[in-house]
Amino acid sequence: MPPRFTHDAFPQRVVFAAGAISQVEAETERLGISRALVIATPGSGERLGAKVAAQLGPRAVGLHAKAVIHVPRAVAEGGLAAAKAASADGLVAVGGGSAIGLAKIIARDTGLSILAVPTTYSGSEATPVWGTSDGDRKTTGKDNKVLPRTIVYDPELTLALPANVTAASAMNAMAHCVMGLWSPDRTPVTVVFATEAMRRFGDHLNKAVANGQDIDSRSECLIASWLAGTVLTAGTGLNHKLAHVLGGYGLPHAETHAVLLAHTTRFNLAANTDANTRLTEALRARDPAAALENMLHGFGIPRRLRDLGFTEARIPDAAVQIDALKITAPRPVSAEDARALLLAAY
Ligand code: NAD
Helix, strand or coil: CCCCCCCCCCCCEEEECCCHHHHHHHHHHHCCCCCEEEECCCCHHHHHHHHHHHHHHHHEEEEECCCCCCCEHHHHHHHHHHHHHCCCCEEEEEECHHHHHHHHHHHHHHCCCEEEEECCCCCHHHCCEEEEEECCEEEEEECHHHCCCEEEECHHHHCCCCHHHHHHHHHHHHHHHHHHCCCCCCCHHHHHHHHHHHHHHHHHHHHHHHCCCCHHHHHHHHHHHHHHHHHHHHCCCHHHHHHHHHHCCCCCHHHHHHHHHHHHHHHHHCCCCCHHHHHHHHHCCCCHHHHHHHHHHHCCCCCCHHHHCCCHHHHHHHHHHHHHCCCCCCCCCCHHHHHHHHHHHC
């Protein structure tokens, strides 16, 4: 079939350097922000947020370190109230997808610009996708208002990222890349980004997990995560859809992605597309699925769905939900296929 695609190139400035935290103030000024509210997660995230707030000096009007994964409704409301109380005219989100996610909801409802300083590998900073949760229900949407206008990547801020978060958030990003090679909405740009991100993760993630202080590997993984986040704009694939269904049983997002990845890759590789060549080259492995499995096994994070609290009795019900999604790319996934995939991952 002749090629056919639509590519949205987003207006986004990306600044990358070890020590780039020192440029946050100038980049904020460039966006016309003079009263920035810094958004972060509590604990280690709050310390990172305080560091950035200190760099901003009087340009920071507060540090709101109350972001929580999936942005529960009360957390979203708290963030909106904090931005209003501080008369903020812009947001500086420091941390992973949770901090950036809260800034996105505030931006969606107020139109404030976001400058993101990402410190994990999940890639939310590169997408116009927001998400929020109400009890067990998660709602997501797309809005260009929530796309961070500027991203400042400073690999030095990632040196203390714990090994398990490093491994799980990077495998989540890798899942977006691998599945992006089969997405019906892929474009020549997203395919190249996905391949290059896999090459960098393949060469450097093991080293970044083994030694968090390795600034070279940290830098390579952070570049890969930017590329992977950009790939996410081409839509999600089988791995994400399975992880989403399993999320309904309370399984953690990034770790579930990591456990499923080798299995969904093996399943999709059987469709025999040019993804095989790309992944073989990027991972320097004749069997890309086995290479991903080896990576997971070396990381000391959960390897099987049973390690994440999933029970075998739930497989038939989950398989019915996956069958109902009518996944066809790059090959159809029947209820029987889904059962076999989940059992193998279990
Ligand atoms: P996270 O933001 O929840 O961070 C995980 C933990 O690591 C937190 O406790 C945080 O405080 C800590 N941490 C972060 N950076 C650190 C650092 N450098 N040093 C020490 N500790 C650090 O994790 P995440 O995986 O990045 O984000 C998950 C969330 O992002 C989910 O809600 C997911 O749905 C969302 N997400 C959204 C998109 C999108 O496009 N909208 C994309 C990917 C993920």
